[in-house]
Amino acid sequence: MKVRGITDVAQRVRGGMLSPVDLVKACLARIDARPQTNAFITVMRAHALEQAEHAAREIQAGRCLGPLHGIPIAVKDLVDVAGTPTTSGSRVPPRNPVVDALVIRRLKAAGAIIIGKTNLHEFAFGTTSDETAFGPVRHPQDPSLSAGGSSGGSAAALAEEMCFGAVGTDTGGSVRIPAAACGVVGLKPGFGEISCDGVVPLSTSLDHVGPLARSVCDAGLLYQAMKGSTVQEIAPAGGRLILGVPRPYFCDRLEGAVRSTLDLVVQRLQEAGHGVHDLHVEGAQHTPHVYLHIVLPEASWYHASTLETHAGDYSPGVRLRLEMGRYVLAEDYVRASRMRERLTHAVDAALERCDALLLPTLPIPPPPVGATTVDLDGEQAPVRAVMLSLTQLFNLSGHPAIALPAGRGPEGIPRSIQLVGHRGRTERLLDIAEAVQGLIA
């Protein structure tokens, strides 16, 4: 069967033209057919089929729970699903949860079927999903490339049609970066909107849970369910939109095809009658330093005891980054926290003059698996720092942000743009993204 988006198949499931069992079987067949992608750590084959049969009976009996009923969803293996280990992509002994994370309980209450747990950058502490005890996640189109990270398995599974939606986490860009790399939609909601209860933390003040999907509409359905709201289709924003492009810092160094993608999107928006203007986020150039002095000690806090007892079970690079966090001085953590407030106000100020910010999601195409540096404008730069550079500010500030596919580079690999919305207005951001997606698809 041809795998489509949630919105499309949900109507056919409700109408009895398609069974959840067919959907689950189709996803399992794709998982079996593409093992080289290495998207999954645990495939919940029997459980998913059993749940699909149950969903089919309920829907047939007229008890449809809504658009997500019977829809197969993949879950990053950082999120607790009762009865399966939460490995976090590590050899460090896993959690063995007996209850689901709150976000999983909500998805199940909306009728979603969990098809499996996806591979990731170990403990979500990286952007390439190649430091993992389960082998690197490979890009769906080119196995020599990274699928991005840390939710690399979730993005690759979606792009490979192994599921209809996926759950990811985003501490510096870990939903948006792999979504951009794999050509799917990734939403980081506002901070605190979706509960992190039952999710292995990376950095408690920066962690967000969010959906990955094939369309903005699908991401909206998943977001609503994950938040515990009524699940209903979103509508594209009407009227003339004003978008602000933060050029200084964010557009200083971009790969050529990323820059031309942004230019093309701006042109399409203007041709459609929308307003696009350049703007400045004050102090944005300080973002990497602020981010580093918050994420490192917060990550080290969670891992302090296992660094003592299971140091050899971590990937070497992840272990060193966690160790590094133990040396950050408290005064520098406080300094960074103060500057974080300034940056948050600066993003608010930039948004005062527009409906959303528009910028690339990734400044580069996905790098080769295992690469630690990347050429950008003729200079070698650390892969992780480069990949985080356009997304991490909005984890510091807590603004909602969404990555949208925006065509492909000359080598056929996806490029992506990012929209950033006003705080507390994620639904409005989704409406804007739906309108923009219609212009650039």
Added chain:
Amino acid sequence: MTVEAWLAAAIADAEERNLPELRALLEALARSTAALRKADAEPHGS
């Protein structure tokens, strides 16, 4: 504590803990810390 004094102490501790490969990361962190402190000292709005 100055960044230089902090870096010297951190490297010494890492080597005592048999983690010499941390040196390069700590040196990078020291550069970032220096930049953070400089930015924090700037008047707000500059």
